[in-house]
Amino acid sequence: MNETNRNHKNLWMGLGIIAGFFIILIISVGVKWMNNDPRLANKVDASVLKIFPHPIAIPSASLIDKAGKPFDFNQLKNRWTFLYFGYTLCPDICPTELTALAGVLEQLREQQVKAAHGVLFVSVDQQRDTPDRLRQFVDYFDPTIQAVSGEESELRIMAQPIGAAWDKVAQFDEQGQPDQNNYLINHTTSILLVDPQGRAVGVFPTPHDPVAMAKAFTTVVPE
Amino acid sequence: MNSLKHLLALSLALPTISLADVSVKEAWIPEAPPTAQAMGAFMTIENSDAQAVKVIKASAPNFDRVELHESIEENGMHKMIAQPFLTIPAKGSLELKPGGYHIMLIGVQQPSKAGDVIPIELTLDNGQKIMVNTSVYKRKDMMHKMPMMKGKSE
Numbered sequence: 165m166n167e168t169n170r171n172h173k174n175l176w177m178g179l180g181i182i183a184g185f186f187i188i189l190i191i192s193v194g195v196k197w198m199n200n201d202p203r204l205a206n207k208v209d210a211s212v213l214k215i216f217p218h219p220i221a222i223p224s225a226s227l228i229d230k231a232g233k234p235f236d237f238n239q240l241k242n243r244w245t246f247l248y249f250g251y252t253l254c255p256d257i258c259p260t261e262l263t264a265l266a267g268v269l270e271q272l273r274e275q276q277v278k279a280a281h282g283v284l285f286v287s288v289d290q291q292r293d294t295p296d297r298l299r300q301f302v303d304y305f306d307p308t309i310q311a312v313s314g315e316e317s318e319l320r321i322m323a324q325p326i327g328a329a330w331d332k333v334a335q336f337d338e339q340g341q342p343d344q345n346n347y348l349i350n351h352t353t354s355i356l357l358v359d360p361q362g363r364a365v366g367v368f369p370t371p372h373d374p375v376a377m378a379k380a381f382t383t384v385v386p387e
Numbered sequence: 388m389n390s391l392k393h394l395l396a397l398s399l400a401l402p403t404i405s406l407a408d409v410s411v412k413e414a415w416i417p418e419a420p421p422t423a424q425a426m427g428a429f430m431t432i433e434n435s436d437a438q439a440v441k442v443i444k445a446s447a448p449n450f451d452r453v454e455l456h457e458s459i460e461e462n463g464m465h466k467m468i469a470q471p472f473l474t475i476p477a478k479g480s481l482e483l484k485p486g487g488y489h490i491m492l493i494g495v496q497q498p499s500k501a502g503d504v505i506p507i508e509l510t511l512d513n514g515q516k517i518m519v520n521t522s523v524y525k526r527k528d529m530m531h532k533m534p535m536m537k538g539k540s541e
Contacts, residue, residue, distance in 0.1 A: 256427045259420060267527065333466075
């Protein structure tokens with residue numbers, strides 16, 4: 165009887181020690197992930213990649229991808245994402261930025277970087293950017309780039325916490341009437357870095373040099 | 388920037404057309420994705436005259452219309468603003484480049500590929516017209532030479 169009790173006591177003590185160990189581990193990992201490592205910010209040139217003081221969770225929204233399927237926000241998980249907002253009829257800046265992003269992917273491929281990563285292009289022009297147009301546009305730069313769009317209200321849900329913004333600018337036809345199909349969109353040109361938990365952890369300010377961006381990425385992201 | 392200049396000097400011998408005191412060099416158009424309805428044209432316009440000169444109009448075949456534009460970045464937002472004219476200072480030059488002044492070719496009637504040449508006619512406020520044979524390049528090839536368009540800082 166005593167023998168059994170002692171055995172039980174030892175078992176419970178053992179379990180307690182193991183549980184305690186895990187609690188400490190979880191807390192320490194949690195604390196590490198709740199705040200970005202301040203040393204991280206010192207490791208990279210802020211003019212290339214500015215690390216946020218705290219990661220910003222990106223809310224899920226109802227969006228459609230370039231294959232015409234609902235976009236699963238879990239695609240933002242388990243990999244790093246370069247996130248950019250624009251539109252396919254953007255004449256100058258978006259093609260320049262997507263060329264830079266395709267350049268980053270090429271750099272990371274060349275360096276055989278193991279950390280899973282990808283590019284997500286969010287079109288803020290749901291009126292004109294059909295899945296087919298999105299696919300043609302991003303595939304021109306790099307077919308691995310994912311593209312999504314959706315209702316204005318859904319896009320705003322996703323974009324608002326991370327500071328992505330845009331404004332439609334009417335263009336006028338020869339009669340001076342606003343042209344319903346021919347408009348420009350002023351929009352933010354930053355590229356966000358999203359961690360494997362789907363949180364924006366930093367921003368690549370313009371100008372975007374693919375070589376410098378790839379270097380900053382490999383500095384920040386553990387192998 | 389030097390390597391770009393060399394590249395352009397080598398490969399863009401064609402577009403250097405000089406008429407009177409205004410000349411154009413390093414004219415190029417980035418190839419656009421298949422979805423594009425507009426393309427930007429970039430070049431350096433030089434004026435050796437003692438008087439400033441204005442480009443008041445640009446035109447090109449196979450486009451619905453051509454506008455003079457400036458790209459600006461304000462509070463992290465990118466904007467494109469149509470300009471009534473572009474001023475080339477006396478004994479100076481104006482560089483049209485990504486993220487700055489450019490000629491916007493709007494309403495692509497026929498897609499252009501790298502290697503194509505698009506003739507752009509510039510009209511100056513003194514009535515002079517300048518024909519610029521502008522070559523289409525892959526954006527990637529130009530970025531590679533210019534470790535990225537440094538925008539206004541360059």
